[in-house]
Amino acid sequence: MNRRARLSVFGLGAAGLAVLFALALAGMPDFGTSDHPYRDLAVPAAVAHDTANVVSSVNFDQRALDTLGEEVILLSAVVGATALLRPTPHETQRPPAPGGRVLDGTILMAYLLLPLTTLIGLDVVVHGHLTPGGGFQGGVVLATALHLLYLAGRYESLARLRPLDWYVWVEGSSAASFAGIGLVGLGLGSGFLANVAPHGSFQNLLSAGTVPILNVVTGGAVAGGAVVLLAQFLNQALGTTPQAAQKSAG
Amino acid sequence: MGVLAYAVAGWLVIVGALGMLRSRNLVQATVALSVAQSGTYVFLLAIGYQWSATAPVFSSGSPPTNQVVDPVVQAMALTDIVVSAMVTALLLALTIQIEKTHRTLDPDELQRLKG
Numbered sequence: 513m514n515r516r517a518r519l520s521v522f523g524l525g526a527a528g529l530a531v532l533f534a535l536a537l538a539g540m541p542d543f544g545t546s547d548h549p550y551r552d553l554a555v556p557a558a559v560a561h562d563t564a565n566v567v568s569s570v571n572f573d574q575r576a577l578d579t580l581g582e583e584v585i586l587l588s589a590v591v592g593a594t595a596l597l598r599p600t601p602h603e604t605q606r607p608p609a610p611g612g613r614v615l616d617g618t619i620l621m622a623y624l625l626l627p628l629t630t631l632i633g634l635d636v637v638v639h640g641h642l643t644p645g646g647g648f649q650g651g652v653v654l655a656t657a658l659h660l661l662y663l664a665g666r667y668e669s670l671a672r673l674r675p676l677d678w679y680v681w682v683e684g685s686s687a688a689s690f691a692g693i694g695l696v697g698l699g700l701g702s703g704f705l706a707n708v709a710p711h712g713s714f715q716n717l718l719s720a721g722t723v724p725i726l727n728v729v730t731g732g733a734v735a736g737g738a739v740v741l742l743a744q745f746l747n748q749a750l751g752t753t754p755q756a757a758q759k760s761a762g
Numbered sequence: 763m764g765v766l767a768y769a770v771a772g773w774l775v776i777v778g779a780l781g782m783l784r785s786r787n788l789v790q791a792t793v794a795l796s797v798a799q800s801g802t803y804v805f806l807l808a809i810g811y812q813w814s815a816t817a818p819v820f821s822s823g824s825p826p827t828n829q830v831v832d833p834v835v836q837a838m839a840l841t842d843i844v845v846s847a848m849v850t851a852l853l854l855a856l857t858i859q860i861e862k863t864h865r866t867l868d869p870d871e872l873q874r875l876k877g
Binding site: 515518519522526529530533537540542543544545546548550551552554555556558559564565566567569570571575578579582585586589592593596597600642643644646648714715741744745748 | 764765767772776779780783784809810812817818819821822826827828830832836841843844848852855856858859870
């Protein structure tokens with residue numbers, strides 16, 4: 513099918529979608545009204561479990577099983593990308609060449625921001641049940657902190673600070689402990705991933721039962737997963753030589 | 763005004779799909795897919811919106827109330843973002859492998875090479 517034919521088929525499909533979408537919208541409740549039946553159920557359920565951040569309560573308490581599925585998606589994506597990006601028989605691994613010139617200011621900023629970003633990441637993870645944030649967001653911030661070293665042109669120190677085996681284990685064991693915490697609820701007779709821990713007092717660090725525990729576990733899984741994933745791409749870009757290129761270089 | 767939020771969501775999905783269709787580069791197609799997916803975030807958040815309601819996070823200054831935007835769709839948007847990031851990572855990994863084996867990133871070229 514040539515491009516013109518493809519475009520006209522798409523035009524028809526897009527027009528059909530637009531019409532159906534408009535019809536669906538016409539039958540929906542108005543935008544911005546106070547008619548939110550799910551909200552009316554989710555907010556009291558979160559307050560009943562002393563969770564100040566209702567979004568965290570939905571993710572790690574009311575719909576925790578879905579989040580377990582999300583963790584498995586994360587895990588399988590990391591495994592899939594690692595399998596796809598492993599060096600083929602035609603490639604050779606080489607120690608990454610030292611990078612080009614990096615501005616002193618960039619290096620200074622990266623070193624200043626590394627501890628700061630790590631702290632912010634930990635803070636976002638730990639306070640996921642009190643303030644906006646949580647395991648997913650904080651985990652990404654933590655993984656970003658490490659990769660500031662790459663921005664500073666220090667791939668070697670990034671590689672040293674990042675014993676990849678550890679992060680593989682952190683990723684795997686965090687995802688497993690998410691399911692393990694769920695099984696604790698099942699063992700206590702409340703159901704899989706039920707909020708069985710003491711609820712503590714509302715808006716305190718120690719509140720919301722299993723929500724902060726699952727947040728920490730998720731933070732570990734996301735940080736580990738992101739580091740392992742990015743390591744595959746960095747290794748592909750910096751540490752792998754295709755055989756053809758090697759021949760021409762030699 | 764409210765229609766605009768839904769229209770932006772629909773427009774993003776269609777423009778993203780058009781970008782994938784017209785793309786001559788697999789990396790561009792991956793980015794176009796992300797654009798289409800961001801339409802779903804806008805759609806989810808538009809569904810949960812309520813005029814002059816606050817965020818569904820109760821700090822010491824804001825006692826629990828029902829007049830907040832819908833937290834359920836916000837949690838779904840979070841799931842959506844995670845899945846979208848993972849899909850992007852997998853597609854980029856596939857793109858690297860395709861470039862290695864076929865020496866091209868043009869989806870149309872790939873079709874021709876297959877024969």
